[in-house]
Amino acid sequence: AQSVAQPEDQVNVAEGNPLTVKCTYSVSGNPYLFWYVQYPNRGLQFLLKYITGDNLVKGSYGFEAEFNKSQTSFHLKKPSALVSDSALYFCAVRDKAAGNKLTFGGGTRVLVKP
Amino acid sequence: GAGVSQSPSNKVTEKGKDVELRCDPISGHTALYWYRQSLGQGLEFLIYFQGNSAPDKSGLPSDRFSAERTGGSVSTLTIQRTQQEDSAVYLCASSLGGQGYEQYFGPGTRLTVT
Numbered sequence: 001a002q003s004v005a006q007p008e009d010q011v012n013v014a015e016g017n018p019l020t021v022k023c024t025y026s027v028s029g030n031p032y033l034f035w036y037v038q039y040p041n042r043g044l045q046f047l048l049k050y051i052t053g054d055n056l057v058k059g060s061y062g063f064e065a066e067f068n069k070s071q072t073s074f075h076l077k078k079p080s081a082l083v084s085d086s087a088l089y090f091c092a093v094r095d096k097a098a099g100n101k102l103t104f105g106g107g108t109r110v111l112v113k114p
Numbered sequence: 115g116a117g118v119s120q121s122p123s124n125k126v127t128e129k130g131k132d133v134e135l136r137c138d139p140i141s142g143h144t145a146l147y148w149y150r151q152s153l154g155q156g157l158e159f160l161i162y163f164q165g166n167s168a169p170d171k172s173g174l175p176s177d178r179f180s181a182e183r184t185g186g187s188v189s190t191l192t193i194q195r196t197q198q199e200d201s202a203v204y205l206c207a208s209s210l211g212g213q214g215y216e217q218y219f220g221p222g223t224r225l226t227v228t
Contacts, residue, residue: 032214043118043205043219051214090157099170100145100212104157 002027002095006105019081021108023074023091032094033074081112118220126226135191135223139208152202196227
């Protein structure tokens with residue numbers, strides 16, 4: 001069975017500082033990995049994905065994530081956080097061998113303080 | 115272009131009543147998914163449709179839940195004899211295909227069972 005862990009319920013960061021949101025996963029095969037962001041009373045918005053190839057993937061709004069196979073991690077990063085980045089972030093995994101459903105982590109709330 | 119739309123945005127129903135939730139996917143997307151987001155359970159996969167293939171119903175929590183997709187487009191999620199534990203936000207998503215394609219989410223339907 002596939003699973004995703006986001007070890008931090010909340011991350012607090014000052015505006016302009018680097019932001020990291022952690023994600024680790026467990027799958028039986030090779031993973032497809034995704035990050036989504038959810039603003040209050042909104043649906044989930046796609047940020048970026050890792051399918052294959054370069055381990056560092058770049059996505060929307062200046063976010064990037066690094067796939068680390070040995071550590072089974074896919075941490076989301078942004079070099080300089082904005083107040084507007086405050087939201088709920090979800091990591092998700094799809095195991096190629098287990099069909100097309102996404103399994104989500106529990107979410108990490110990011111609060112960027114001015 | 116138009117994103118995924120869902121209706122109604124909010125639904126309040128009495129315990130024991132049946133409800134229908136509607137999803138209009140992005141035009142041209144062959145895959146359609148239903149998820150449930152609740153405080154205690156996070157984001158859970160419910161069901162997945164891909165083209166004319168048999169749907170993946172592995173996430174439906176009970177036989178009170180069913181879904182159909184007519185004409186490869188619009189989908190309806192039906193919950194019969196609603197229970198208070200069914201209260202959640204029901205999210206629909208669509209994608210160009212399965213596997214590595216990202217899913218685009220609708221704004222959700224907030225269901226409250228009283």
